[in-house]
Amino acid sequence: MQRKQIGVFFGGQSPEHEVSVITGLQVVAALDPSQFDVTPVYVTKDGHWFIGNNLGDITRYADIPALLSKAREVALASGPGRTLALVERKSSFIGSSKEILLDVAFLAFHGGSGENGAVQGLCETLNVPFTGSGIAASALGMDKVLSKKMCQMVGVPVVDWLEVWEYEWRGREAAKLEEIESQIGFPAIVKPVRLGSSIGIARVVNQADLDNAIEEAFRYDASVMIEKCVPNLREINCSVLGDGSDCQVSVLEEPVSKEGILSFKDKYMRDGLSSKSGGSKSRGSKSRQGEGMASLDRLIPAPISQELGEEISKLARQIFKALNCSGVVRIDFLMDDALQKVWFNEINTIPGSFSFYLWQPTGLPFEALVQKLVELAISSYENRSGRVRSYDVNLLATRSKGGLKGGKS
């Protein structure tokens, strides 16, 4: 097999920027150098794309201006065949810029346009294989309302919710508060629909709290969802790997929080972002640069009954297929411990650290996981690109005499 040129893309315009840097650099370290040439591509918080020698070293990210002063800004373009070209944006002479050609875009973004289908669309437009889910699955996965609707369509249980758009709310606040109280009741959970990392999320117990939480959530998103709060809460997550034709599930994890709602701090800042040790009860390889999601306190495998474990694994597979996901995802469930009942909560189509710590116990090391993701990127590209995309007829030539008016039927 020919050596593959892999670009690992991370950072980007998202509240989860730093976590994505960690995930991206974990992937850079895990890609087998005997098979792949790896180019780290760092996207700044204001959306500029950079390459450079130091971008693979996490310690350099403590001082971003110094890092960027030695890096080179690139633009993305379509390369020959099915490659992506990173073209240096030099301010000097036109035509003097160098390019790097990539066979696969390894997308390690979390949140924002890197996970919501937008960058996936850019890759499709530029005709390059990319890791993870396609445009539609990425967009559905990022939207907590749409993903719940898809789950409901295939019979996966979700907690009762209401979505409120800002245009429905303004000027009708009192009536909306009444409506929410009568339909959802208290306690309730308020969340922005298309965000992550627990940002803008609140648990509310009365109308005054609810009012404040909705206003706060509108700072982040144009619609908010209000959900029934699950009592006796335990959270169980399951990773799924593969594509529509064949997928497998990981061991289950139970993330543990002391504060009720898993906070941004719980998720990422246990021992500082670049901590090598993390606070995890399970441990990744010591050579990894920062643990990202692996630093959360968690129990692996989740201490639940075999029966419930099997039910969750079955639901996870069903959801993966219903959304037509590809690559590796993490699906998060809410569980009422007293009732032993579970509901789908959310799906992460680019999970923190690619959930490697849930695959290691199944006998799949991180190095094999990233290789599998590259293979899946290529097979889903081939599955897409083998189709007819245009007809070999030039309408403009054949219709030139009569003009095209009314030609669209």
Ligand SMILES: Nc1ncnc2c1ncn2[C@@H]1O[C@H](COP(=O)(O)OP(=O)(O)O)[C@@H](O)[C@H]1O
């Ligand atoms: N319906 C709910 N009932 C109880 N707790 C919830 C509910 N929804 C969310 N939470 C708590 O809030 C956290 C964050 O919510 P989640 O929907 O996972 O958003 P995010 O995308 O920010 O992770 C969850 O991990 C859980 O602790």
Ligand SMILES: [Mg+2]
């Ligand atoms: Mg969550």
